Amino acid sequence: MDSFIGLAHGFAIAMQPYNLLYCLIGTLVGTLIGVLPGIGPLATVAMLMPITFYLPASSALIMLAGIYYGAQYGGSTSAILINLPGENSSVVTCIDGYQMARQGRAGPALAVAALSSLFAGVVATFVIALFAPPVSQLALMFGPAEYFSLMVLGLVAAIVLAQGSILKALGMIVLGLLLGCVGTDVDSGALRMALGIPGLFDGIGFIPLAMGLFGVGEIIKNLENVEHQTVLDKKITNLWPSGDDFRRSWPAAVRGTAIGSLLGILPGGGAMLSSFAAYTIEKKVAKDPKRFGKGAVEGVAAPESANNAGAQTSFIPLLTLGIPSNALMALMAGALMIHGIQPGPQVIKNNPEIFWGLIASMLIGNIFLVIINLPLIRIWTMLLRVPYHLFYPMILVFCCIGVYTVNSSVIDVFLLVLFGFVGYMFIKWRCEPAPLLLAFVLGPLMEENLRRSMQVSFGDPTIFITRPISAALLLAAAACLVLVLLPAFRRTREVAFQEES
Numbered sequence: 001m002d003s004f005i006g007l008a009h010g011f012a013i014a015m016q017p018y019n020l021l022y023c024l025i026g027t028l029v030g031t032l033i034g035v036l037p038g039i040g041p042l043a044t045v046a047m048l049m050p051i052t053f054y055l056p057a058s059s060a061l062i063m064l065a066g067i068y069y070g071a072q073y074g075g076s077t078s079a080i081l082i083n084l085p086g087e088n089s090s091v092v093t094c095i096d097g098y099q100m101a102r103q104g105r106a107g108p109a110l111a112v113a114a115l116s117s118l119f120a121g122v123v124a125t126f127v128i129a130l131f132a133p134p135v136s137q138l139a140l141m142f143g144p145a146e147y148f149s150l151m152v153l154g155l156v157a158a159i160v161l162a163q164g165s166i167l168k169a170l171g172m173i174v175l176g177l178l179l180g181c182v183g184t185d186v187d188s189g190a191l192r193m194a195l196g197i198p199g200l201f202d203g204i205g206f207i208p209l210a211m212g213l214f215g216v217g218e219i220i221k222n223l224e225n226v227e228h229q230t231v232l233d234k235k236i237t238n239l240w241p242s243g244d245d246f247r248r249s250w251p252a253a254v255r256g257t258a259i260g261s262l263l264g265i266l267p268g269g270g271a272m273l274s275s276f277a278a279y280t281i282e283k284k285v286a287k288d289p290k291r292f293g294k295g296a297v298e299g300v301a302a303p304e305s306a307n308n309a310g311a312q313t314s315f316i317p318l319l320t321l322g323i324p325s326n327a328l329m330a331l332m333a334g335a336l337m338i339h340g341i342q343p344g345p346q347v348i349k350n351n352p353e354i355f356w357g358l359i360a361s362m363l364i365g366n367i368f369l370v371i372i373n374l375p376l377i378r379i380w381t382m383l384l385r386v387p388y389h390l391f392y393p394m395i396l397v398f399c400c401i402g403v404y405t406v407n408s409s410v411i412d413v414f415l416l417v418l419f420g421f422v423g424y425m426f427i428k429w430r431c432e433p434a435p436l437l438l439a440f441v442l443g444p445l446m447e448e449n450l451r452r453s454m455q456v457s458f459g460d461p462t463i464f465i466t467r468p469i470s471a472a473l474l475l476a477a478a479a480c481l482v483l484v485l486l487p488a489f490r491r492t493r494e495v496a497f498q499e500e501s
């Protein structure tokens with residue numbers, strides 16, 4: 001009952017005119033960057049972080065969240081129309097969605113994607129409302145040892161679920177932890193790895209790091225792409241799916257929603273992992289798996305519902321435990337910290353307007369997205385014909401201005417350029433930067449909780465294994481490491497990422 005009272009309070013916050021406006025802006029921008037391949041929600045949220053500095057915390061979170069789950073909607077449009085996913089989680093939608101479009105059924109494919117996402121979004125919102133408060137109460141039982149062990153589990157999970165080489169993912173984690181140590185040590189006041197540069201005495205800024213790695217680096221990489229995609233020229237008609245489409249798609253949407261809601265909560269989970277898992281399961285349970293890849297409507301409904309549910313439930317670990325489950329949630333954690341709010345169990349108690357307002361805005365945002373996506377298909381199709389190189393100069397200028405205005409620091413602009421080049425090199429070397437960002441956010445928190453644990457136990461390291469919750473979390477982390485070393489799991493993991501590419 002408390003959850004429904006809180007949700008009612010959230011609607012009072014989310015229905016305020018300026019929050020409705022920011023929700024609409026977020027979902028519209030999310031749809032746009034989802035439709036346009038090569039930008040993605042991670043880069044967009046990173047680039048818009050400086051703007052949130054001047055907004056109320058609730059409005060900032062509502063807008064950034066709208067961009068995230070809005071991109072899941074928009075990514076399906078380009079996936080279906082031109083066989084090019086606008087967002088990573090829409091890769092699987094290309095397989096059957098584009099085949100439906102080639103068969104003259106682009107309208108039903110787009111409608112099934114939108115309706116499946118709407119259903120998943122509504123269900124995931126209620127999942128957050130029901131399960132987040134009790135999880136936050138459980139988190140209040142956590143001490144520094146439990147938090148340290150939970151962060152270790154999160155980083156290990158990020159290594160296991162990262163794309164490509166496990167060694168490269170481990171290297172990204174180590175590099176992220178080292179970058180998080182730059183600056184002045186809070187306890188001793190000693191400078192660490194600041195290289196004598198005054199601009200680094202307070203540490204490396206989160207915004208130039210995120211914008212450089214995921215924004216500028218992605219732009220440089222996309223400038224190399226000279227390929228031109230052919231947009232579907234057939235007139236899109238009959239948006240409403242047939243009775244047979246409904247009969248086949250609704251069980252797939254229900255299963256995809258359940259899978260996405262679960263995987264979104266897990267460390268390292270989120271939209272992309274959910275969509276792949278949902279599609280794989282649909283092929284397993286189908287009476288005729290040979291239909292998949294040839295325009296099966298279930299191949300659109302399952303991944304689209306899963307990626308939207310996974311995107312929304314990934315907020316649960318952030319808002320209840322203070323642990324970002326993926327790179328984009330790390331950006332959300334950064335947005336909260338900009339406003340002086342520490343992500344974790346105290347958010348519900350100390351900032352209920354932010355927590356419940358964000359949840360209520362997800363219901364409103366999902367309705368906005370259906371209104372935005374289906375009637376504006378022609379506009380999105382026209383945008384797909386615009387050369388991408390016309391967008392990039394404006395984005396780069398926006399990045400530089402945004403980084404500078406946060407702290408009025410020229411060093412931050414230089415860091416943006418530096419990390420942009422580093423992000424581009426990571427792409428060339430096939431190193432996924434998401435684990436680096438997670439480690440950068442969690443590193444200082446891990447160090448703080450490690451020190452507190454040592455102070456509480458008077459220097460006895462066995463505190464991490466004598467406390468039951470901490471021991472269970474470390475055991476789970478060890479199990480993940482053992483799992484990733486098993487030959488069968490490694491082969492399955494390699495095959496999954498080969499299919500994704």
